[in-house]
Amino acid sequence: MMTTYKASQPAPALKDLTDQVRFHGTEGKIWLEEQRMLLVQVSMMASCRRELIEMLGIERAKGFFLRLGYQSGLKDAELARKLRPHGSDVEMFFTGPQLHSLKGMVNVLPQEIDIDLDNGHFYADIEWQDSFEVENCASEHLHSEQPVCWMLLGYAISYSSFFLGRQILYKEVSCRGCGDEKCRIIGKPAEQWDDADTFMRYFQSDPIIDELQVLQVQVANMRQRLQQAAGQFYGIGESAVYRKTCSLIDKVAAGKASVLLLGETGVGKEVIARSLHLRSERAGGPFVALNCAAIPPDLIEAELFGVEKGAYTGAQQSRMGRFERAHNGTLFLDEIIELTPRAQASLLRVLQEQELERVGDSQTRRVNVRVIAATHENLENAVKTGRFRADLFYRLNVFPVNIPALRxxxxxxxxxxxxxxxxxxxxxxxxxxxxxxxxxxxxxxxxxxxxxxxxxxxxxxxxxxxxxxxxxxxxxxFPNDPPPSPSVGLTSDGRLASQTGKQAQAWIDQIFDAGINLASVEDQLMQAALDRSQQNVSEAARLLGMTRPALAYRLKKGPAEEAPGEH
The missing domain is CATH 1.10.8.60 (Helicase, Ruva Protein; domain 3)
Incomplete structure (x- = not known):
């Protein structure tokens, strides 16, 4: 049977509800029937709201307060039937709005309520006065373009849904918190709202801790990759001679000077060149690499400087060269010694004037390119023999860097x-x-x-x-002949041994014949290890097969004094 309430009708009395509130100050407890309650300052809730919005954002904070109100509404819905078991449907339903008011959260003024428990019909038009959540936003100067009574709304939704035994959904159709004249909510079964599914997502569990943990793992992995990338920026290597090379690259990377990388084939000159580019101001620009030895001599100029359509047989369209592609970036020219004399002259002009002409074209094009050159041959000797232009060599040799061989x-x-x-x-x-x-x-x-x-x-x-x-x-x-073991090594009992059987003994005889004592041998070995490791004590200790503290102790003692009786 349909039960209807209009705003002109008197609401049920509050005395049966207020009688359920008991203050046990000596115990530090407040009771509403069998529910333990708290008295908290509205200003505290305002601070909580502000911090949650700052921490989680509007949408997540909204979901949190909706779910918080939802839990409170469930508890009061259980209480309603106990407190007014013989009242009409509307009287029993009124328990929730009146408890809301009794708790000081809002003054609930129902305008119209239609309830039919048997058929599941429900409609509610309710006005809220003096919402504590509106007051929260005003006191914290929290501007909002959407309704702000989230906790009150969650309470109304859960209370009504529990009471009716079906999903009821409320919408705050106007709210003083976003500039409206009054706070007003409309409630009806969820299926009567077009966007019910979207809105009900707020009540799904939102475990932000899981997302934070995933983000923490991602950040940790990214940090690890960055650390690895930083450690491998110049390739792999911790030896003193290799770190010295990397240190030289660090010094020149930030500038504009041309760099000449020298070293044997396969030492990683392109890895160093890429690293130099990434540490330079041009890191956001292109890195273009060209192996000059891989391009036929008659095509090298077109490859470097570009070509115009019809410049030669086979040039069916105009295209830019490596210099234009590397504009505002870095061009790495490997095996630069293989350039033809004419290409060397053109390259020198580009380096000096920062402009070029494509093959078969008279138009001058400006380029802004840093050149890193590399070769495994001795360019100075090539200059002496006439294979390489001296002026180009001096232009490229502004900052030469030798890349050490693996051995x-x-x-x-x-x-x-x-x-x-x-x-x-x-x-x-x-x-x-x-x-x-x-x-x-x-x-x-x-x-x-x-x-x-x-x-x-x-x-x-x-x-x-x-x-x-x-x-x-x-x-x-090494399927054919594995490399031989070192000619001199140690036997299992620590003695010197050699493949020849005589070399180690010859060394020992030389030491004795020269009158060199043990302390002198130790001092020279330690000094040689330090020189070889560029004064890196840890690396010197590894070379000597001892711990760092042991080497540091010996170095601190200084050269061993000659024992009494020795001369």
Whole structure:
């Protein structure tokens, strides 16, 4: 049966509800029937609202307060039927709005309520006066373009839904918190609202901690990748000679000077060039690389400076060269010694004037390009023999940097091996156990004429040949003749041994014959280790096969004094 309430009708008395409120100050408790309550300042709730909005954003804060009000409404809906078991549907329903008012949250003034519990019919038109949430926003100067009575709305939705036994949804159709004249809500079954599903998402669990944890993992992974990238910015290497090279690159990277990279084939000149570009002011611009040895001599100018349509047979369309593609960036010219004399002259003009002409064209084009050149040959000798222009050499040789050969930085070999194996395991989808001890020793004593490129190729060969979960054997890397072990080493009991059987003894005899004592040998070994490691005590200790504290202690003591009786 339909029960209707109009605003002109008197509301049920509040005495039965106020009688349920009990203050037990000596116990520090306030009770509403069997529910423990709290008295809190409205200003505290205002501060809480402001901080949550700042912390979570408007939408997440709205969902939080809607769900908070929803839980409160569920508790009061249970209470309503206990307090007025014999009242009409409207009287029982009024318990919720009156409890809302009794708690000091809002003054609820129902304008119209239609309830039919048997058929699930429900309609409510309610005005809110003196909403504490409107007061919160005003006191914290929180401007809003949408209704702000979130907690009150969540309460009304859960209370009515529990009472009716079906999903009831309220909308705040006007709100003083966003500039309207009054706060007014309309409630009816959810299916009668077009956007009910969208709005009900606010009541779904919103575990922000899960999202924060995911973000923390992503940030940690990104930070780790950045740290790895920073450590590998110049490739892989911790040896003193390699770090010295990187230090030189650091000094020149920020400027505009041309850089000449010198070193054997395969030492990683392009890796260094890319790193220099990324550390420069041009990092946001293009990095263009060209191996001059890979371009036929008659096409090198077109490749560098561009070509106009019809400039020569086969030039069917105009296209820009590497210089134009590298505009506002960096151009890396590897094996620059292979440039033809004419290309060398054109390159010199571009470097000096920052302008070029395409092959077959008379139009001058401005370019802003930093050139990094590289070669494995001695350019000074090439100048003397007439293979390379002296003026171009001086223009490129503003800041020469020698990239050390792999045999000069053997302590980096294990790091490089680990790096390449990690990449190859992922690339081939198989996991080996790494190099066997003998294979590693062979790598450490091999001269690596092909340098890092040769090392990478040998690691790939080893991964291809070796079965899953097996160690890479020395014959997988060096199938013909593995590199010989060092001519002088240590036996298992710590004595010097050599392949010749006589070399170690010859060294010992020379030391004795020269009258050199043990302290002098130790001092010279320590000093040699420091010189070789560029005064890096930790690296010197590794070279000597001792701990850093032990070496530091010996260095602090200074040269050993001659024992009494010795002369």
């Amino acid at each position: 000069d930085r053997r302590e980096d070999i294990p790091l490089l091996i680990e790096h390449f194996l990690d990449k190859l395991h992922e690339s081939y989808g198989k996991k080996t156990l790494g190099l066997s001890d003998r294979a590693l020793q062979a790598c450490l004593h091999y001269d690596w004429p092909g340098n890092i490129r040769e090392l990478e190729n040998l690691m790939e060969r080893g991964v291809i040949i070796t079965d899953v979960n097996q160690s890479i054997a020395v014959d997988s890397l």
